[in-house]
Amino acid sequence: MTDLIKATVKRGQVREAVEQSLIKRRKRNRRFKMLGLGAVILGMLLLGVMFFSIISKGYSAFVLTDIQLEIYFDPEIVDPEGARNPEVLASAAYGKLVKDALRKEFPGINKRKEKRNLYRLVSTGATQQLRDLVLDDPTIVGTRQKLWLTADDDVDQYYKHGQSQSRLKEQQLGWVAQLRAKDALRTSFNTNFFTAGDSREPELAGIRGAIVGSFFVILITLGLSLPLGVAAAIYLEEFATRNRWTDFVEININNLAAVPSIVFGLLGLAVYINFFELPRSAPLVGGLVLTLMTLPTIIIASRAALKSVPPSIREAALGMGASKMQMVFHHVLPLAMPGMLTGTIIGLAQALGETAPLLMIGMVAFIVDIPSSITDPATVLPVQIYLWADSPERAFMEKTSAAIMVLIAFLILMNLFAIWLRRKFERRW
Known part of the structure; x- marks a missing residue:
């Protein structure tokens, strides 16, 4: 009888030990699953932070700021010979047309430094835009056209992100404010980003x-x-x-x-x-x-x-x-x-x-x-x-x-x- 009692007690102890071992094993399994799930969630969060950082900084590059100016295609500058020769039209000083339009838009600018600051509102790529227009349609020589020209990268950054992202000076900010009041500033899809090669000018650079x-x-x-x-x-x-x-x-x-x-x-x-x-x-x-x-x-x-x-x-x-x-x-x-x-x-x-x-x-x-x-x-x-x-x-x-x-x-x-x-x-x- 005593041996039977001892065997029963021993079986109870073994069963209890097995149950304790199973409980510990289940806890370890749950901890491992939680660690694995946490690693997946952490990885997804870090990936999301990376994508958010990239997208938040890069989405604005797909739009570009334009400035509207009234351009006079002066025949004396564009086609002094009057023969509509493509070689002459391609080599004309279109930058002078842009500068004349800016001086007409903002009269009273006489100092050399102020002129330089004024001319910097428009990208150097605007001359290529005017050249392409004239070569595509020479009949616009001698006419006045209101055109949207690519703005300089500083104007672009100011218009899209505010003063914190721009290097514009106080006088340039005043000119930009005047253009904005006249609805002469806009953003458009940046086709140059996909159609142009690299450039020293950020607004003209593409991939x-x-x-x-x-x-x-x-x-x-x-x-x-x-x-x-x-x-x-x-x-x-x-x-x-x-x-x-x-x-x-x-x-x-x-x-x-x-x-x-x-x-x-x-x-x-x-x-x-x-x-x-x-x-x-x-x-x-x-x-x-x-x-x-x-x-x-x-x-x-x-x-x-x-x-x-x-x-x-x-x-x-x-x-x-x-x-x-x-x-x-x-x-x-x-x-x-x-x-x-x-x-x-x-x-x-x-x-x-x-x-x-x-x-x-x-x-x-x-x-x-x-x-x-x-x-x-x-x-x-x-x-x-x-x-x-x-x-x-x-x-x-x-x-x-x-x-x-x-x-x-x-x-x-x-x-x-x-x-x-x-x-x-x-x-x-």
Whole structure:
């Protein structure tokens, strides 16, 4: 009887210990879940703060301030010969027309310093606007036209953000107030931001040159890295024998994926520019450098896609009499291609945001003209952001944030395209 009581008590103690252990385990699980949820929420909050900061600083770059002036297209200045010769019209002193219009709008300005301050209300790009108007329609020579001309960046910042973001002097503020009272100031969509190249003047600077340069660089990177990466992955996964040499190659491919990107820039500088003497700051060299950087990512992703194809596909193809080459290219490769394309797009998205290797090959140069080929001097969007971020003007600061928004939009679209490809063509075995 005593032994029975002891056994019962012992079983009760064991049960109680097990229950206590389960309670502790559940608490640990709840704490782990709360920590994981907290990490996700914190990450989302930080991401939201980053996006809010970028958007709040950059949205204003998509609008531009214009000033309305009455321009007299004086024939003595625009076309003194009266022959409407396009060469004469293109070389006329249109800046004098703007200055005359400003002096007429604000009479009584005689001092040289006051004149300089007055002329600074209008951007230097206004002369190009007038030149384009005359070349498109020479009949306006000799007429008066009320036109909206691009304002200087200081006026633009004052009109959009107030005195705290402007460097206008007290007299200039008075002139701007008069224009505002006459409804001669407005904001319009900043088409220059998407259609113009870089400029020393913030109100005239755009990202078209950087976008075209990025397009050429990514095009070269895709054209080289995709076939080379897929071919290397097929050889290593399907044809190469397992020995020390292939193990050495695989280890180095994995190591190359973790090498800092600036090392590839140094390699490109030493090989492509110094040895092969390819042009500096050219999309051709940029694409070659980014190809070296992207290849390991594509090879690793392509090998993973090949491994995901079930062995039964290979065995069935070989059992039906297909050669190994036919088995790989007719059966395995089509099934692995969605995963390969996904890895390629992710690798290209990474390359699109790279700056350090391109700085090493000279793509940090100030490029005004839009590149027309892969050998023309060019820059890319991340480098353009880097250049603008180094400029002290407030207008360049907002353009930096706006360019970051455009770059992030491209990256999001590329990643969404990769997700769509994976979901559309992915097969579950």
